[in-house]
Amino acid sequence: MPVPTPVFLKDRLQSAAGTKDRFGATAADVLETAALIAAADQDWDKATITAFQEEQDIHQKVWGKLLSIAKSTNLQSLPPEHLPASYTALYALVVMTPQELKAALEEEVLKSKPLSSRSILEWTKAFRLRGTGIEQEMPLTLVLRKEMTAEQQQDLLEALKEVADQYGADLLEGKGGVKQASIKTDLRKVLAQQIEEDLLQEIGVVVANAPEDLKGKFKVQSALDLISVTREQFTGFLKVLEGKQKEVFWQKYGRAYCLKIARDFNLSESRAERYQLRKRLDMAIERWAIEREIDGFHEIAEEVKATYMSK
Numbered sequence: 001m002p003v004p005t006p007v008f009l010k011d012r013l014q015s016a017a018g019t020k021d022r023f024g025a026t027a028a029d030v031l032e033t034a035a036l037i038a039a040a041d042q043d044w045d046k047a048t049i050t051a052f053q054e055e056q057d058i059h060q061k062v063w064g065k066l067l068s069i070a071k072s073t074n075l076q077s078l079p080p081e082h083l084p085a086s087y088t089a090l091y092a093l094v095v096m097t098p099q100e101l102k103a104a105l106e107e108e109v110l111k112s113k114p115l116s117s118r119s120i121l122e123w124t125k126a127f128r129l130r131g132t133g134i135e136q137e138m139p140l141t142l143v144l145r146k147e148m149t150a151e152q153q154q155d156l157l158e159a160l161k162e163v164a165d166q167y168g169a170d171l172l173e174g175k176g177g178v179k180q181a182s183i184k185t186d187l188r189k190v191l192a193q194q195i196e197e198d199l200l201q202e203i204g205v206v207v208a209n210a211p212e213d214l215k216g217k218f219k220v221q222s223a224l225d226l227i228s229v230t231r232e233q234f235t236g237f238l239k240v241l242e243g244k245q246k247e248v249f250w251q252k253y254g255r256a257y258c259l260k261i262a263r264d265f266n267l268s269e270s271r272a273e274r275y276q277l278r279k280r281l282d283m284a285i286e287r288w289a290i291e292r293e294i295d296g297f298h299e300i301a302e303e304v305k306a307t308y309m310s311k
Contacts, residue, residue, distance in 0.1 A: 001035045003043040006052050009036055013056060023066065027083035030069070030090060037063065038070035057208065059224035065091045074101055084115040088197055092120035095193075100127055121194040128187055188266035191308055195263040199227050202256045203238075210241055227263065234260050250288045254297045255304070257284070262308035278309055 004012070012033055013022055024030035041049060041063070053063060066087060069075065072094040075083065078101075084090060096104065104110055109123050148156065157171070164171040200223050207215075207223040218237045220226045226237055235249070235257065242248045250257070258281060265277040281301055289298035 001039045003039045004036045006040075006044075006048065009040060009052070010056060012036060023087045024085070026085045027080065027090065030085065030087050031075070031083075034066040034070040034087070034090075037066045041067055054221065057222050059222045061224050061228075062087075062222075065094075068094050074098075077101070078105075078110065082110040082115075084117075084120075086117065088117035088200075089115055089120055092117045092124070092193075096120075096124060100124055103127060117197045118194060121190055121197070125187060125190045125194070128190065185269065192263050192266040195259050195266065195308055196224075196227055199223070199256060199259045199263065202259065203227075203253070206238075206241070210237075214240060227260070231260060231264065247292065247294065250292070250294045250297060254288070254294060255300045258301050258304040259308075262304050265309050274309075278305070281305060281309070 023033045040052075044052070049063075052058070053060065069087060069090050072090075074094055074096060075090060078093070082105075084093075093101065093110075104120075104123065104127075109120075112119065142156075142160075144153075161171045203226065204223040207220065207226055210220075214237065215221055217240075218226075218229070218233055220229065220233075220237060226234060229237075238253045238256070239246070239249045242252065261277050261281050265274050268274050268277070281304075285298055285301045288294045289301065
């Protein structure tokens with residue numbers, strides 16, 4: 001792949017930031033753009049890359065995803081007709097494990113049209129849940145009122161397992177419980193990525209069309225920038241954009257706020273912080289849906305909680 005000049009690569013971008021076909025209208029177009037960006041990333045100096053990203057409103061995270069697409073062995077192993085015409089959907093395939101990709105091919109997931117990043121991520125989430133067989137743990141301590149032989153203890157355990165099985169539960173011996181932290185963390189990361197894609201649809205055009213002085217004030221140049229900042233900066237940017245009218249913010253950006261909370265929830269490894277984030281959303285429902293009667297906000301918030309914050 002020849003190294004593109006900044007002018008050539010600029011002309012290659014087919015539409016404005018935040019629009020669907022910016023990096024190409026077909027999978028082949030997106031792959032070619034990604035290859036050009038990879039060549040540029042390899043050859044251009046850091047200052048040229050940074051200047052180009054700023055001028056063309058390409059977030060570093062998007063740039064990185066396109067680099068991953070260009071280098072992906074996953075995509076190279078797939079039939080071209082199965083590749084989606086979207087860089088976000090292509091990236092969702094890039095981050096699959098070989099086992100997940102094989103299963104997706106066998107189940108003909110990639111033949112569904114249109115194939116979006118959301119549908120791929122939802123399938124990946126469901127696939128990663130398969131075989132875990134664990135939704136909840138109930139810590140128990142069994143106290144023996146009299147000494148038992150090893151055989152009697154085994155008989156007791158077998159009897160308890162039979163009772164547990166009647167309720168769709170498994171009884172496992174051990175002191176530490178079942179270690180599911182890594183599984184749940186991976187699932188939350190998948191959800192967080194899915195939420196980011198959803199948020200981009202909500203606020204991509206809004207941020208792209210926001211005044212430049214406002215972007216400069218909040219140090220935000222793209223929707224991905226805004227998604228990544230603190231919740232205070234996130235709400236502050238959108239409130240200032242609407243003239244600090246709180247009701248207008250909740251009417252126009254209530255769903256975006258809920259999604260931002262859900263993203264932070266899934267990226268946090270702290271159970272206490274996740275509890276506080278759910279509580280924060282409940283407080284927003286109480287104040288803006290019930291007290292201020294913002295139309296539709298209660299339903300939106302409950303949908304986001306049920307979809308993205310159930311665990």
